[in-house]
Amino acid sequence: MNLIDEIKRSACEAIAQVYDKQVTADEILINETKPEFEGDYTLVTFSLAKTLGKRPDEIAQDLGARMVQDNSLFTGFNVIKGFLNLSVNQEFFIDFLNSNWNEKQFGSFEPNGKKVMIEYSSPNTNKPLHFGHLRNIFLGYSIANIFKATGHEVIKANLINDRGIHICKSMVAWLHYANGTTPESTGIKGDHLVGDYYVKFNDIHKIQIEDLVSKGLPKEEAEKKTPILIEAQELLRKWEAGDAATMALWKKMNDWVYAGFRFTYNRMGIDFDMMYYESDTYLLGKKIIEKGLVNGVLFKKEDHSVWIDLTADGLDQKLLLRGDGTSVYMTQDIGTANLKYSDYKMDTSVYVIGDEQNYHMQVLKLIMQKLGEPGADGIYHLSYGMVELPSGKMKSREGTVVDADDMIDEMTAIAKKNTEELGKVDGFTDEELDTLFDTLGMGALKFYLLRVDPKKRMIFNPQESIDFHGFTGPFIQYTHARISSILRKANAGEVDLAIESTAVITSVEKDLLSLLEQYPATLLQAAHEYNPSVVCNYIYRIAKEFNSFLVEHSVLKAEETSVKAMRLKLCYLTRHILAHGLGLLGAKAPERM
Secondary structure (H helix, E strand, C coil), X not given: CCHHHHHHHHHHHHXXXXXXXXXXXXXXXXXXXXXXXXXXXXXXXXXXXXXXXXXXHHHHHHHHHHHHHHCCCEEEEEEECCEXXXXXXXXXXXXXXXXXXXXXXCCCCCCCCCEEEEECCCCECCCCCEHHHHHHHHHHHHHHHHHHHCCXXXXXXXXXXXXXXXXXXXXXXXXXXXXXXXXXXXXXXXXXXXXXXXXXXXXXXHXXXXXXHHCCCCHHHHHHCXXXXXXXXXXXXXXXXXXXXXXXXXXXXXXXXXXXXHHHHHHHCCCCCEEEEHHHHHHHHHHHHHHHHHCCCCEECCCCCEEEECHHHCCCEEEEECCCCCECHHHHHHHHHHHHHHHHCCCEEEEEEEHHXXXXXXXXXXXXXXXXXXXXXXXXXXXXXXXXXXXXXXXXHHCCCCXXXXXXXXXXXXXXXXXXXXXXXXXXXXXXXXXXXXXXXXHHHXXXXXXXXXXXXXXXXXXXXXXXXXXXXXXXXXXXXXXXXXXXXXXXXXXHCCCCCCCCXXXXXXXXXXXXCCHHHHHHHHHHHCCCHHHHHHHHHHHHHHHHHHHHCCCCCCCCHHHHHHXXXXXXXXXXXHHHHHHHCCCCCXXXX
């Protein structure tokens, strides 16, 4: 049990004894005491006033007296306008440090028997991974790490959108305009090459629209009747019919893209346990839809298209299968959801998908429930806001996106420039510097995209993300390296000295220890909220608090051996939490900077 939980438990007991009332720990609100007041933790009593029939200041006084009397954890209290400020016995912090300073599992939980699948990335094979994918990828990877750390069995999954009209658009453009070029013949990375022809399709599509409009066709009709679009639609029908030449071209171009994806994922340090392909799942979706028709859950319209009526649920009618028998996105999503549950029987199936798909995901879960599909209740949409650059939104079809590879190159270059300007490159080999710049660049990128609550939209500023003194990954990485430097210079033998319960802990040391103790509870909060920004904010506070500690105190030149031992233990525990927290975000913790 962590300290805040222990304070809540003690408060519930005091309420039962003083007022003969039963309240739950969830009804007790505990905050850290503000610096201007005496105390460590503050119990807020206003929410208890109605239940207990007393004024907040009376409740605070009664509970404070009882809790200090009954629990040796507390050494004193004071009341400020209904806020009960409690002072925690420093022995608690000494025991905590003695027990955990060298505990490499601090922040990891025992298995809880729950199985979770996290689906993230989910790219299309008509274009390379781009900057817009990065928040999705880093969110999914980090949430998977957080769930694993908190005791869940985790499956990291990637659903490849490898079929559909968008794929056929790239194929048509390549057939007409590539002259047989390949990644090998051009030296262009495979996913980039295919993406170039997706842009080419849209360029030609626009020209053909203008031509049809000039001949008197309304624009809306012209957009649907361009020769190149009609050819792409015909290619999709051929693909679904299993036409050999179409399938061969589809496989060749997809293989180019997969090679490009693997390179970029590896560079980002991202991996998956399971790969799903929509080309394998859309037929399963069709079978489930046919069963839904037989059971009367779905219905057909005159054009033979298949629908579900969700108007009774406050939604609308949803198309599940076109009249010509071709599938839509929902068709393959139904099939994929069924296949994933069949494979793993997970308790929760998390979809990391942008907030523009909130309605789609709401409908998917409802359809799966109405179809009686197992695992439907476990579907969870981790919705996140879009990321923009200072220059504004990006559009794949117009070729205005920033490729993920280019963004990684830019982040590494900025890390190199900033590090060299600060003169922090002495004593490194060229290879070590390359590794350091990559570590800092990727750490900056991941931390900046994860530090904001997923539900919020954000603007990414590359230069700001590598500020060594701001709310950034490199600031935390620098603090980790700074601690590592201290520990390299220290006499490790002194660390084994036990800290006596009578040792004096200064206020800044106590503040740091109080924060360190909250790490497991912070991880549980991050998992509960599906929110890596909780971890970002926490380890940033740790880094700031540790640097404040170093301003006040010397570690290596401590006045007594016992004091030095305590401060070295503080260093070890802080370094472990910073490294562990960065690791959960997918970032590395350098030993030297």
